[in-house]
Amino acid sequence: MIPKIPLDEWVEKGVDGLESNLTVLFQMISTSIEGSVNALSYVFHFIPPLLFIAWITILAYYLGRWPFAVFSAAGLILIENLGYWNHTMDTLALVMTSALISIIVGIPLGVWCAQSDKVRKFVTPLLDFMQTMPAFVYLIPAVTFFGLGVVPGVIASVIFAVPPTIRLTNLGIRQVAEDLVEAADAFGSTPTQKLFKLQFPLAMPSIMAGINQTIMLALSMVVIASMIGAQGIGADVYRAVTQIKTGQGFEAGLSIVVLAILLDRMMQYLLKKKGVHKNV
Template sequence: MDKFFPKLPLDQWVEKLVRYLWEHAGGGFDFIKWVISSWVDLLAFLFMSPPDWVMILLFTLLAWLLSKGSVAIFTLMGLSLVSNLGYWDNTMQTLALVLTAALISIMIGIPTGIMCARKDSVRDMVMPVLDFMQTMPAFVYLIPAIFFFGIGEVPGVIASVIFAMPPTIRLTNLGIRQVPAELVEAADSFGSTAQQKLLKVQLPLAKPTIMAGINQCIMLSLSMVVIASMIGAKGLGADVYRAVTQIKIGQGFEAGLAIVILAIMLDRVTQHIGKQKRV
């Protein structure tokens, strides 16, 4: 078969593209690495500088204000357990990584989703790319990320962004497109500009769907924690990875439990943002 249909040198094309980008845009990648690393370090510093009990009370208050009483109680008990087990610093480091990846995904994903909702041509171009991003194994993203950004937390954040961004784009596009046409026509009839129509009609009505996309984005970012630890990212993933390599079942369970507590806390809070608090 190879005699009639020679193998495409796809691997060589990809490697040439990567090296071309590095040769002509290496300074840009260094700047991106500095920005992401500085932001992660800043968040980690803010989370870890106060005493554990101060941050636990602050997170509990935020959970109560943004969601409901049961979520606040879970946050208080869960984070207290994390602190008691000795995983507080690594949990806060993981939270900094997750929030950084989610913030970048949201900053890129929501505007892209809005453009997809406005223009079918943009949607038709973006959706195949999202399919590729979601189906490509996450480990593959680590290879060019390591090449461009080296070992550490930054390539983990970049891989998390690529892995977690598609739901934000898809659900933003879906939410805006599901806004009833009668309301959009009514806004047009009152002479609303495109920006007014977007900010006062479409985005408020699409908010539940957009928030569902943000929720999925945060959960997918958190799921990359263990994978990112394989390339030097700090946090709970490093504890899990160390427990796996050293076959320490108890330590692995404790670190995994801390990840579960963090995931449930983030999931419940983001689910209730924008809704009326119920006690």
């Protein structure tokens, strides 16, 4: 009989080694992420709810006309009426921070994958691993490195949410017609000019679709992140589950649904406003 491979021991030794040798780096990352979340949360809380609702309604009308504007106003007023406004703003800050980090990391990695087959072959299995590994597993090393609170929640959300941005950035750039790339080379374009003036504009529908998926995946992590101390609506859902309060869980879940629909539709209407939806 083949002896059991001590994979768990290897992983724990690796995690312990990282924790011992990279403490300063983890503290810097933790401070940066916590500062970003707190700054966004402060801004969202500073704006009076009615003013925030009015601003979102005007933006929704500009992007999608009256039906979307009416839904935006009604949905946000409902969240305020149910008493989940402050927690919704906390959740929005967490989601926006996770999405921003995912975009900053994902787009350059996607470009690198598009420009190098070796990098793509190395990164693709990692993305498969990140998307198929149960999200709860990410919480263990996140808590080990960053403790309890919002920071490990953001880290776990980024790991779970970043793959679509990388994949679709890579796909969008690779789908740019070869004859256009050859024409750019023939006219003496530098790699930077070719990327920003040709490949990025043509790949933008795919890139924006990846960003949209990333935002939705980050939002789907709010309940899981609440298990390790991240505040927001997810904490209300988790509390309702542990205390078997169906009504409270429905109210909190409805608030997440409204927020998800608003973010998703705004991204879609933004694509239409920019005139890139025809290629999606």
